[in-house]
Amino acid sequence: MATRIDGKLISAQIREEIKAETAEFQKENGFLPGLAVIIVGENPASQVYVRNKKKACEEVGFYSRVYELPESTAQAELNALVDELNNDEAIHGILVQLPLPKHLDETEVLLRINPEKDVDAFHPYNVGKIMIGDYSFLPCTPAGVMALLERTGVEIAGKKCVVIGRSNIVGKPMAMLLLHANGTVTICHSRTKNLAETTREADILVVAIGKADFVTADMVKPGAVVIDVGMNRREDGKLTGDVDFASVEPIASAITPVPGGVGPMTITMLLKNTLTAARNKAGKS
Numbered sequence: 001m002a003t004r005i006d007g008k009l010i011s012a013q014i015r016e017e018i019k020a021e022t023a024e025f026q027k028e029n030g031f032l033p034g035l036a037v038i039i040v041g042e043n044p045a046s047q048v049y050v051r052n053k054k055k056a057c058e059e060v061g062f063y064s065r066v067y068e069l070p071e072s073t074a075q076a077e078l079n080a081l082v083d084e085l086n087n088d089e090a091i092h093g094i095l096v097q098l099p100l101p102k103h104l105d106e107t108e109v110l111l112r113i114n115p116e117k118d119v120d121a122f123h124p125y126n127v128g129k130i131m132i133g134d135y136s137f138l139p140c141t142p143a144g145v146m147a148l149l150e151r152t153g154v155e156i157a158g159k160k161c162v163v164i165g166r167s168n169i170v171g172k173p174m175a176m177l178l179l180h181a182n183g184t185v186t187i188c189h190s191r192t193k194n195l196a197e198t199t200r201e202a203d204i205l206v207v208a209i210g211k212a213d214f215v216t217a218d219m220v221k222p223g224a225v226v227i228d229v230g231m232n233r234r235e236d237g238k239l240t241g242d243v244d245f246a247s248v249e250p251i252a253s254a255i256t257p258v259p260g261g262v263g264p265m266t267i268t269m270l271l272k273n274t275l276t277a278a279r280n281k282a283g284k285s
């Protein structure tokens with residue numbers, strides 16, 4: 001039976017560390033790390049995420065602001081707010097909650113964020129830095145997975161790592177981080193042939209495909225470490241991952257539950273990036 005990797009507990013430990021580092025940072029520099037979060041419209045899931053981000057900032061002692069803009073916001077208004085925050089000395093990290101309403105151009109907004117304040121690591125400049133292994137900001141979800149593996153004592157070097165999913169936010173950067181940690185990495189996706197054959201070779205299997213209970217026991221090598229990035233809402237309203245937990249748990253050596261696995265780590269990594277942005281600023285001024 002697999003060990004359950006407790007993302008809630010590990011996340012709480014890291015947040016305690018960030019809280020202590022923040023107090024130290026303020027003593028040394030006389031200001032707090034500051035995060036601005038922009039949300040446009042009323043997507044209920046986004047509203048929950050933004051509320052949790054604000055709460056997390058308060059818990060570790062950051063300065064934070066949430067901008068709640070109406071659905072009708074024009075591109076020029078959103079761009080102007082980003083420009084203003086780019087020039088705001090109290091703000092070190094800017095996050096535009098995605099998805100944006102359809103009439104707004106996500107790429108245009110993300111490109112407008114000063115890469116030094118891009119705590120999501122979505123700007124092509126930071127994406128490029130991740131490719132060459134030179135990064136101050138790590139993409140939050142993959143960084144959260146790496147922290148879980150590290151703190152659970154899972155060795156990556158030389159291991160066969162399979163990532164299911166190739167999104168810009170999770171799959172692709174996840175593969176890069178595993179590669180930088182000297183894993184032998186394969187990325188699988190919707191067009192992969194004989195998927196189960198490949199996933200069964202994985203010592204470390206990271207699943208980010210967005211399909212409830214997609215990975216079943218026959219797709220997993222006995223003793224594998226299984227990380228479930230999925231967050232799917234069942235018809236009864238319950239959250240469930242991309243891995244069929246009940247069938248995979250008995251054969252894996254370690255597994256993340258949903259909820260309580262990767263989810264809590266994402267905001268924790270956002271806090272880490274914001275502290276890094278503030279440190280970078282302090283080092284420069």
Ligand code: GUN
Binds near residue numbers: 095096099120141
């Ligand atoms: N929407 C869902 N996940 C994320 C995230 O990590 N960052 C932003 N900005 N929006 C999201």
